[in-house]
Amino acid sequence: MKRYFKIYRVFFAQYLKQLIQYRVDFSIGILSFLLIQFSGILFVGLIFESIDSLNGWSLDQMVFLYGFFQIPRGIDHLFTDNIWLIPSKIRRGDIDRYLVRPINPLFQCVAERFQPEAFGELIIGSILIAWTSMRMGLSFGFTEIALTVVLLCCGSMIYTSIKLLGATTGFWIMNSMPLMTFVYGIADFAKYPTVIFPRFIQLLVTVVFPFAFVSFYPASYLLGMSDPWFVVLGSVVASSIFSVVAYRFWKFGLASYNSAGS
Amino acid sequence: MKRFLRKYGAFAKGSFEVAVMYRVHILLWVFGDFFSLGLTILLWVAIYANSPTEMIRGFTLIQMIFYNLIIHLTGSITYMSPLSDVAEDYYDGRISMSLIKPASYAIQLFFRNLGNNLFSNLFITLPTFLLIAAVSLATHQTESLAWLSFPVFLFSSLLGLFINYFANFIFSNLVFYTDATFGMFQLNQAIVRIFSGALIPLNFFPGWLRSLAGFLPYAGVQYIPAMILLGRTTGNDLLSAIGVQVLWVVFLGVAAQLVWSHSLSRMKVMGG
Numbered sequence: 001m002k003r004y005f006k007i008y009r010v011f012f013a014q015y016l017k018q019l020i021q022y023r024v025d026f027s028i029g030i031l032s033f034l035l036i037q038f039s040g041i042l043f044v045g046l047i048f049e050s051i052d053s054l055n056g057w058s059l060d061q062m063v064f065l066y067g068f069f070q071i072p073r074g075i076d077h078l079f080t081d082n083i084w085l086i087p088s089k090i091r092r093g094d095i096d097r098y099l100v101r102p103i104n105p106l107f108q109c110v111a112e113r114f115q116p117e118a119f120g121e122l123i124i125g126s127i128l129i130a131w132t133s134m135r136m137g138l139s140f141g142f143t144e145i146a147l148t149v150v151l152l153c154c155g156s157m158i159y160t161s162i163k164l165l166g167a168t169t170g171f172w173i174m175n176s177m178p179l180m181t182f183v184y185g186i187a188d189f190a191k192y193p194t195v196i197f198p199r200f201i202q203l204l205v206t207v208v209f210p211f212a213f214v215s216f217y218p219a220s221y222l223l224g225m226s227d228p229w230f231v232v233l234g235s236v237v238a239s240s241i242f243s244v245v246a247y248r249f250w251k252f253g254l255a256s257y258n259s260a261g262s
Numbered sequence: 263m264k265r266f267l268r269k270y271g272a273f274a275k276g277s278f279e280v281a282v283m284y285r286v287h288i289l290l291w292v293f294g295d296f297f298s299l300g301l302t303i304l305l306w307v308a309i310y311a312n313s314p315t316e317m318i319r320g321f322t323l324i325q326m327i328f329y330n331l332i333i334h335l336t337g338s339i340t341y342m343s344p345l346s347d348v349a350e351d352y353y354d355g356r357i358s359m360s361l362i363k364p365a366s367y368a369i370q371l372f373f374r375n376l377g378n379n380l381f382s383n384l385f386i387t388l389p390t391f392l393l394i395a396a397v398s399l400a401t402h403q404t405e406s407l408a409w410l411s412f413p414v415f416l417f418s419s420l421l422g423l424f425i426n427y428f429a430n431f432i433f434s435n436l437v438f439y440t441d442a443t444f445g446m447f448q449l450n451q452a453i454v455r456i457f458s459g460a461l462i463p464l465n466f467f468p469g470w471l472r473s474l475a476g477f478l479p480y481a482g483v484q485y486i487p488a489m490i491l492l493g494r495t496t497g498n499d500l501l502s503a504i505g506v507q508v509l510w511v512v513f514l515g516v517a518a519q520l521v522w523s524h525s526l527s528r529m530k531v532m533g534g
């Protein structure tokens with residue numbers, strides 16, 4: 001474990017050097033994230049000029065949910081962004097490099113890249129949560145904060161696992177990137193209260209791809225609209241199942257990996 | 263002219279063949295595209311269910327659904343994404359190979375994108391069009407759409423395609439000055455999404471944002487053609503809307519030429 005921390009530090013330092021090289025790309029990346037967030041909030045804000053509430057959710061609550069949605073996504077983005085590159089690494093035979101080193105291949109892949117652009121999501125998310133909590137006069141005690149930390153960890157695990165599941169299909173299909181984008185895109189439903197959608201969508205994002213546990217259930221718990229036990233239990237169960245299955249699937253894929261030659 | 267088409271048509275054919283080669287990849291992308299359209303429509307259904315009035319900013323629910331379908335249609339007809347090509351060519355130095363060919367890079371790029379555009383028309387425009395026709399028959403809402411303006415709509419979309427190409431081409435030249443690629447691509451997409459009307463009809467915008475949209479060319483890409491097919495732009499307004507599009511095409515075309523010759527004079531190519 002200690003060895004892995006040390007290795008992560010080395011990888012991290014290496015990455016920082018790369019980042020300094022491409023700092024314009026980095027700042028433009030942040031700018032574009034801010035603009036994307038702005039457009040999301042703009043949409044919600046403009047809609048609420050015509051309606052007072054969306055199935056019982058007020059504008060403040062919607063923005064709170066929107067902010068909460070960013071945090072697990074940001075954590076996942078910050079640490080495991082390199083998983084997106086797995087399909088192309090498989091195609092080019094770059095997985096070889098991971099296999100010849102005596103370190104866990106998935107760890108190497110994840111450690112290779114640290115994505116500070118994600119601070120855009122984390123900062124915007126935190127600002128939105130703090131601002132709307134203040135407006136609604138919400139205050140959180142120790143239990144809420146402790147449970148929120150657990151929920152955020154579970155939420156990030158759900159993201160990472162689903163991303164890994166998608167990436168691993170790349171061992172068999174030529175380019176699994178669009179599949180990953182599509183599955184990851186289902187998360188967009190979780191930006192809005194799941195209850196406003198038809199039943200089959202609710203099932204899709206609760207049971208099949210449990211993105212509702214990433215933002216909708218935790219946010220509704222913090223807003224006092226949902227039972228904490230259901231939320232915490234559901235989150236822990238969903239994230240455990242998905243991370244075990246995703247890791248197993250990855251190991252299985254890795255076992256059937258053929259290099260690209262050259 | 264014939265020689266011109268033979269020369270550059272090869273680029274369109276090439277990129278179309280690449281798209282066919284990666285058809286599974288692209289079909290999944292198409293699927294994802296329709297999926298997010300579905301999300302948007304479901305969202306609007308929920309919004310209208312919560313609205314005290316049947317009409318929001320001049321749109322009934324069914325008209326809003328048509329709006330989103332038609333924006334999807336215009337988005338696919340005008341699909342041109344030179345930024346990703348420029349970024350890729352520049353990033354790995356392949357651009358030098360394109361520059362030494364006896365053919366203008368900007369025109370090569372246009373035709374390469376036209377090949378992709380053709381593919382997008384086959385797999386997105388056509389199904390979306392059928393979807394629109396089916397929805398309009400099923401809901402007996404034929405009067406929500408101005409079918410008679412269809413030829414004008416197509417012409418306006420074609421102008422939109424040129425506006426989109428030139429605007430994106432100018433934007434993609436920023437790659438040469440900033441060395442930024444992926445960030446640029448996302449920034450461009452975010453701007454286009456907001457100001458083309460893809461996010462929400464532009465008449466929902468507050469005044470300041472509306473005037474900002476007026477200074478940008480993106481409304482001419484999707485919003486103007488969409489409003490024509492929705493029958494909301496007629497008579498003199500129709501003429502001035504098309505006029506605005508033509509002005510943008512001319513202005514951006516000249517600007518693209520100037521920007522490109524400036525970039526060319528200071529471009530550094532590494533590797534390749």
